[in-house]
Structures are given as structure tokens and as C-alpha cells.
Amino acid sequence: MEALISPGPAMPAHALLPAVNRLLQKVEEAGGLPVMVVQQDDLEDLATVRLATREQQIHRIIYRDAGEPSSYHVAFEAALLLRIVQVPAEQQVILHETREAREKVISQVERMFKGQISLAQARSAGLQYYDGVLLRLRSTGPGLWADRWLFEQVPELRGLQAAVLQSQVQENLFCLEGEVERLTPTAVLQATRAINAACAFHCAGLLGIPPLAIPYQAAGFETLAKELIAITRAEPATADPDREIVDSWAEKLGLSRWYAWKTP
Amino acid sequence: MEGTAFSIDEASFDASLLPDGSRTPGSEAFHRAVTDYFQRLYAGMGGHLSVVFAAGRIEVAWEPAPPEPAGPGAPAMATIGPLLQQRRFDEARPLLETLLQLQPEHPEALYNLGVLASEEGRLEEARLLLRRAVIANAPDAHAQANAQVALALAAMRLGDKAEARQALEAAIEVEPGNSFALRSLGRLLVIAGAYAAAVERFRQALGAAPDDLIATINLAQALLQLDPVEHRDESDRLLLRVIEAQPYGELADRTKDLRSSIARRDLRADQPDGLRQDAVSTCLQALQLFEGMDRQRFLAVLSEVGAVGQGGLQINEPGTSRSLKTLPGSWSDLALACLIHVGM
Numbered sequence: 184m185e186a187l188i189s190p191g192p193a194m195p196a197h198a199l200l201p202a203v204n205r206l207l208q209k210v211e212e213a214g215g216l217p218v219m220v221v222q223q224d225d226l227e228d229l230a231t232v233r234l235a236t237r238e239q240q241i242h243r244i245i246y247r248d249a250g251e252p253s254s255y256h257v258a259f260e261a262a263l264l265l266r267i268v269q270v271p272a273e274q275q276v277i278l279h280e281t282r283e284a285r286e287k288v289i290s291q292v293e294r295m296f297k298g299q300i301s302l303a304q305a306r307s308a309g310l311q312y313y314d315g316v317l318l319r320l321r322s323t324g325p326g327l328w329a330d331r332w333l334f335e336q337v338p339e340l341r342g343l344q345a346a347v348l349q350s351q352v353q354e355n356l357f358c359l360e361g362e363v364e365r366l367t368p369t370a371v372l373q374a375t376r377a378i379n380a381a382c383a384f385h386c387a388g389l390l391g392i393p394p395l396a397i398p399y400q401a402a403g404f405e406t407l408a409k410e411l412i413a414i415t416r417a418e419p420a421t422a423d424p425d426r427e428i429v430d431s432w433a434e435k436l437g438l439s440r441w442y443a444w445k446t447p
Numbered sequence: 448m449e450g451t452a453f454s455i456d457e458a459s460f461d462a463s464l465l466p467d468g469s470r471t472p473g474s475e476a477f478h479r480a481v482t483d484y485f486q487r488l489y490a491g492m493g494g495h496l497s498v499v500f501a502a503g504r505i506e507v508a509w510e511p512a513p514p515e516p517a518g519p520g521a522p523a524m525a526t527i528g529p530l531l532q533q534r535r536f537d538e539a540r541p542l543l544e545t546l547l548q549l550q551p552e553h554p555e556a557l558y559n560l561g562v563l564a565s566e567e568g569r570l571e572e573a574r575l576l577l578r579r580a581v582i583a584n585a586p587d588a589h590a591q592a593n594a595q596v597a598l599a600l601a602a603m604r605l606g607d608k609a610e611a612r613q614a615l616e617a618a619i620e621v622e623p624g625n626s627f628a629l630r631s632l633g634r635l636l637v638i639a640g641a642y643a644a645a646v647e648r649f650r651q652a653l654g655a656a657p658d659d660l661i662a663t664i665n666l667a668q669a670l671l672q673l674d675p676v677e678h679r680d681e682s683d684r685l686l687l688r689v690i691e692a693q694p695y696g697e698l699a700d701r702t703k704d705l706r707s708s709i710a711r712r713d714l715r716a717d718q719p720d721g722l723r724q725d726a727v728s729t730c731l732q733a734l735q736l737f738e739g740m741d742r743q744r745f746l747a748v749l750s751e752v753g754a755v756g757q758g759g760l761q762i763n764e765p766g767t768s769r770s771l772k773t774l775p776g777s778w779s780d781l782a783l784a785c786l787i788h789v790g791m
Binding site: 342353402 | 459
């Protein structure tokens with residue numbers, strides 16, 4: 184079955200590298216459903232996967248920026264999707280927030296900015312922090328696995344991968360700034376920095392550029408980062424390796440009570 | 448790696464990375480040790496590092512050295528080049544393909560993919576890639592000549608001698624000292640039966656690369672084909688040079704065959720109606736002599752006889768007599784020629 188490509192105006196269909204098309208085909212074969220690739224200018228993230236639903240029997244990979252690196256973003260999402268579709272349907276679960284953890288973060292933000300911003304603004308900021316860290320928890324561990332898998336299985340993408348990963352590590356450095364420290368709830372900040380550190384050490388090793396990890400070594404995250412990376416390399420014990428990674432990461436990061444797994 | 452800048456709270460710096468006595472944030476020893484730490488880690492990257500301490504924070508900035516002028520795609524080729532050199536083609540190919548997708552007329556990607564396709568027998572694909580490589584490499588005479596030679600090779604494999612010859616002549620035009628192009632054109636001329644022109648090209652190739660053994664043996668062969676009597680001695684000298692430099696392997700075998708053909712011709716020279724009986728019996732004696740001789744001694748004898756033979760052998764002069772260090776007794780030139788013939 185051919186992967187369905189729906190190009191945006193600035194990115195013609197052929198701009199997706201052949202290796203990515205082959206990967207999409209592989210996902211379709213493994214999952215038994217078509218995959219559509221869509222460009223969407225106003226997407227908040229670089230790329231994301233929308234899983235097929237009962238009503239819409241099609242998986243969608245949505246990416247934001249037209250241009251060369253999109254091939255890697257799409258391939259990355261396809262690699263993640265490939266893992267997801269291989270989990271038996273009856274075991275598939277989705278990560279959900281827990282009210283208690285969410286409210287805890289919100290109230291922490293309210294306390295931090297008491298008298299400086301309105302309660303509604305504090306609530307909105309708290310929600311963003313909470314959702315943000317859950318998203319990083321859900322995606323980063325499996326993402327490190329996907330990076331490594333693509334590096335090994337789709338070497339055509341290595342050039343793009345190197346550029347994309349280095350750029351991500353650079354962007355993440357902002358999180359070490361003092362200003363961020365003053366504005367972010369401690370638990371969120373520490374978890375985010377540890378996740379960023381894992382990314383940096385992972386990229387340093389994968390791309391053979393050790394200096395990428397220097398800021399996080401200096402900031403004392405080396406041991407934790409390496410433990411997180413090791414989790415993504417462990418042989419899975421269940422049919423849902425992503426869930427295993429997320430749960431183990433949550434334990435290391437002190438986030439185990441921040442979410443619950445639920446069936447779709 | 449691109450430049451980077453980040454900031455860490457002094458208090459959160461991992462003090463275990465610093466020597467004892469320099470772990471107190473804010474102290475001069477701490478600042479010195481932290482600076483040393485970053486300088487050590489970024490040292491291998493070159494460029495410029497700045498470590499500044501302000502308001503309890505460590506501000507680090509590193510900038511790479513300005514890049515040397517390079518063509519588009521140079522960073523990628525820096526990665527691919529070593530793979531090609533190590534003949535890790537399966538790893539290099541996808542990277543080259545990616546590079547070509549990003550830069551469809553990338554000169555090195557076109558050339559290397561073309562050569563790979565040619566080596567792997569995808570000859571039409573190779574020809575198309577290499578035609579593009581010739582155009583893309585136009586600014587660099589050496590690179591363009593190499594692309595022309597590779598195109599010629601692919602064309603030759605396809606049996607298209609016309610394009611092969613055209614490409615080789617174009618290569619020589621842009622780079623007159625390209626010994627590989629000269630040598631290849633010489634081979635093509637030999638195939639076409641144009642021996643005199645081939646000899647000329649092989650001589651030019653050797654002028655550009657005097658140690659090129661393939662050009663040497665090709666020149667010897669072309670000379671023999673052009674006129675085996677007139678060029679007999681020069682050919683034999685050239686072949687001896689090859690066998691001295693390359694005593695084993697395919698090249699050596701080919702050289703020995705050619706020298707045998709010279710020896711056979713020598714033996715038949717004055718006997719248009721058949722073999723010389725004296726030569727036949729001398730060859731039989733040489734066979735008996737070599738039989739049972741260990742390899743080391745055999746090679747010693749052969750190389751000495753070969754060296755003596757370099758000065759020319761008067762096989763039709765019955766009175767000649769020479770002595771050898773490696774064999775007792777005296778030897779006629781005919782006997783030496785037989786030793787060479789049988790030994791080779």
C-alpha cells in the first residue's frame with residue numbers, strides 16, 4: 184500500500200526523501216491502516232502523530248515547517264508510530280493527567296506569583312507547565328529509542344538527523360538559564376532539565392560530539408541522564424515498550440504520580 | 448558543531464568535577480577550576496571559549512573557528528570521504544544519495560555515486576550520473592578529468608567505445624598529465640589496432656607517472672604488437688622492470704607470459720620451418736635443472752639470468768660463454784635464454 188502524502192503548499196510531495204516513504208509504507212504494513220502526512224503551519228510542535236480512531240481509520244503524521252528537516256521529523260514520528268501500532272489493540276493505552284498532580288503544579292505557580300498575576304493567569308501557566316512536562320515524559324524516552332533506531336535503520340537520514348538533534352540540544356539549553364529557574368516550579372524544572380540532559384548525552388553519543396553534553400555534566404546531570412538513556416536501551420519485557428520506558432523514567436524523575444494510563 | 452552559549456548557577460555546578468580545595472562557589476579557586484574544566488573539555492574543538500562569572504552564575508560561550516573556504520556540501524563529504532576510502536560503500540551510498548537529493552548537482556556526490564554504480568554493474572545509471580558529474584566538476588580541472596575517466600570506463604563497460612574515447616580525450620585536454628586517462632586511452636587505441644598511437648599515449652602516461660607498472664606493461668605489449676623485432680629489447684627491459692617490482696600476482700603472470708612470448712620468438716627467429724633442436728634440448732636440460740630446486744634458489748637463478756639477459760642475448764652466436772654466481776659452469780646465451788623461457 185502506498186503511503187498517502189498530502190503536501191502543504193511549500194513542500195511538494197517529492198521533498199520527502201525516498202527512505203521516509205519506505206518507512207511510512209512499513210508503518211502501514213505493520214498497522215494495517217493508511218498513514219497520511221500533512222503539513223500544518225500553525226502546529227505548536229515540530230511534528231506529531233494523530234492516531235487513527237474508530238471514526239477515522241487513518242493515522243496522521245502532521246509536521247509544521249516545510250523544508251528539508253521535515254523529512255527527519257516525519258521519519259521520527261513514523262518510527263514512534265511503528266512502535267505504537269505494534270502494541271496489541273487490547274493493550275493499547277494513552278497517558279492521562281491526574282487531577283491531583285495537575286492541581287499541585289497549579290497551586291505551586293499561584294504561590295510563586297501571588298500578587299503579581301491573576302489567579303486565572305496562574306492557572307493557565309500552571310496547566311502549561313504540567314502539560315508540557317507530561318508531553319516531554321511521554322515522548323522523549325521513546326524518542327531517544329526512535330533516534331537510535333533511525334540512525335541504524337535509515338542511514339540516509341543521518342545528515343538531517345545530525346542537524347535536527349544538534350539544533351534541539353541548543354534550544355534546550357535555555358532551560359538552564361537563571362530566569363527560567365525563577366519562573367518554573369521546582370519539580371517541573373528539575374524533571375525538564377534531567378530530560379534535556381538525557382537528550383544531550385544521547386545526541387553526544389549518537390553523533391559522536393561529546394561537547395554537546397558539557398553543560399549538563401557541569402550542571403550535575405550526568406549520572407541521571409545516563410540512567411535515563413540506559414532505560415531506553417533495555418530489552419522490553421512487555422508488548423508495550425514505550426509504556427515501560429515512560430514508567431521507568433517517571434520513577435527516576437519523581438513523576439510517577441503525575442499521570443495514569445487509560446484505554447483509548 | 449555550531450557555537451553554543453549557556454549559563455549555570457555557581458551553586459549548581461557539579462563540584463565533584465573539580466579538584467579538592469576549589470569547590471567553594473564564589474571563591475577564586477572555584478572560578479579558576481571551573482574555567483580550567485571548560486577549557487579542557489572544549490580544547491579539542493578549537494575555536495574560542497569564554498567563561499565569565501557574574502552575579503553568582505557561570506556564563507559560558509564557545510564559538511567555533513571560522514570555517515575554511517569549502518564548496519557546498521563539504522561537511523557531508525568530510526563524513527563520506529573516509530567511508531569511501533575504507534570501501535564501506537553500503538554506508539557511504541545512502542549518505543551520497545541524501546546529499547544528492549539535497550544538492551542535485553553536487554559534484555562529488557555525482558562522481559562517487561556514478562563510480563559506485565559503474566563498479567556494481569548498473570552501467571546506464573553510472574553513465575548518466577557521470578555525464579552530470581563531468582558538467583558539475585567543470586570548475587576543477589582535476590576533478591573533471593577524473594569524472595571523464597570514470598565516464599569512459601562506464602562507457603567501455605557498456606561497449607560504447609566512441610563515448611569512452613571522447614571522454615578520455617576530453618580528460619587529457621583538461622589535464623594533460625592525467626596518467627590514468629593517458630593509459631586508458633592507450634588501451635582503447637590498442638583495442639582499435641592503432642598501436643603507434645597507443646605507444647605514444649603509454650609513453651606520455653609513463654612520463655607523467657614513471658612508476659606506473661600497468662602503463663609499463665601496456666607499453667611493452669603495444670611495442671611488441673607494433674613491431675616485435677624492432678622493439679624486442681625495449682619491451683623486454685620494460686617487462687623486467689615490472690617483474691622486479693611485482694614478482695607475484697596477476698601482473699607478474701601477465702609479464703611472464705609476455706616474456707615467454709619474446710623468448711619463444713627468439714628461439715624461432717632463424718628457424719622459419721620449425722623448432723631449433725639445440726634449443727629444445729637446452730630447454731629440456733633447463734627443466735631438469737629447475738626440477739627439485741627450492742623456490743629461493745630458483746628465484747635467485749632466475750633473477751641473475753634475467754639481469755644478465757637485460758644486456759641482450761646472442762642466441763645465434765654459438766661461441767658465447769658466461770659464468771653465473773648462482774650456477775656452476777659456463778653458459779651460452781642460448782642456454783640462458785632457455786633458462787629464462789623455462790623459468791618464466
